[in-house]
Amino acid sequence: MDHRRYMSLLKLDEAELRARMSACELGPEDLERLQRLRPFAEKHTAEVVNAFYELLLSHPQMRKFFPDEATVRRVKRTQSDYFLGLFEGRVDLAYVEDRLRVGAMHERIGLAPKWYLAAYRKYLDLLHTLLYAEYPPAEARAFFGSIKKIVFFDMAIAIDTYIAANLETIQRHQVALRELSTPVIRVHDRVLLLPLVGAIDSVRAHQIMDTVLVRVVEEKAKCIILDIAGVAVVDTKVADNLVKTTASVRLLGAQTILTGISAQVARTIVQLGVDISIMHTRSRLQEGIELALEMVGKTIAPKNGASEGARP
């Protein structure tokens, strides 16, 4: 997915950027310090990046992301740019977009946040050692403080990108699932069937009702059979939704037949005290179809010569 999508998903505008910066206490003096560290960073880029990949490549789980030498060379170059980016002394929307791109790319190749965080710890460790070796302790501490701020700022963005990407995937699946969950079938002229399977939550109930009503009008249906044999749990809510759907279908001038009612479900409905008297009910789908055909003035009859006993 485009990293620009993530920008809008995370609602990253100027205000959000400022909020994130102040949450990490990342201020102008930090940016100025980071900029001053630029020559130091340039000097040690190769060293840091190499040590960093040594850690990553020592893990079998990680190595599959870097199958060959060419890939390693390429990601090392990207990593160098990324590393030097920390010392630009500039944090604006363009910077965030750049960071988002990295996060989005990691998400796409399936690199889990645990590796990302482990890699960052390595970064901090390496820089800590190098800074204290090069600067007097007080100065090194100040520099390291600023680095920590921008690193945590980056990490927050990367983690949010992972979460946003996962949420997107879940939402996409939900939409697909909803479309698959109300297959209204035309059984015969003006007779529809909706086999319901699985759990019915309020969103799905809403969807069922809308689909049923539209299809009834489209097909000029006289009746629609709702088969609930595959519905795991029929509770007050589900029953109430079925009654509501029936009432709406009736307003259109059609009727509902409820079938697939097991003994357990019948007991539950009665014990819950749900009034489903406005629906026609039959225990099995076969009986429901027979009733529906009767409503449209048809019957299922044995062929000439065939014995009645042939029917189960």
Place this chain on the structure above:
Amino acid sequence: MTGVIPILRMGDVLLTTVHVELRDAIAEAFQTDVLSAIEKSRATGLIIDISGLDMVDSYVARILAETGRMARLMGTEAVLCGMRPEVSATLVRMGFPMGTVQTALDLDEGLALLRSKNGLTRIE
């Protein structure tokens, strides 16, 4: 306001198509018109076609259901036909299932229902 919604006679059936929002004076005039048409024509059936309405609020729904009940008191079977899916969904979700008024998918169905009289769409 009478005559805003025309009422046609086809044999012993009265046919009316509601195409404007039934607001206050219009609603009242509509009921009066329908009832006096029933009185004059001695029709046995009344069809109210609402396929032109893409929004029916609880007030309009009440007027329509009431008109149906009034007609039945006068010995005329009333059928509401052509309700749109989104209208029916909204009415039921608002908790206004319109009582016992008879309904049909469209005009054809409405006429067939009146003809058969004990049609299956009637739900007590």
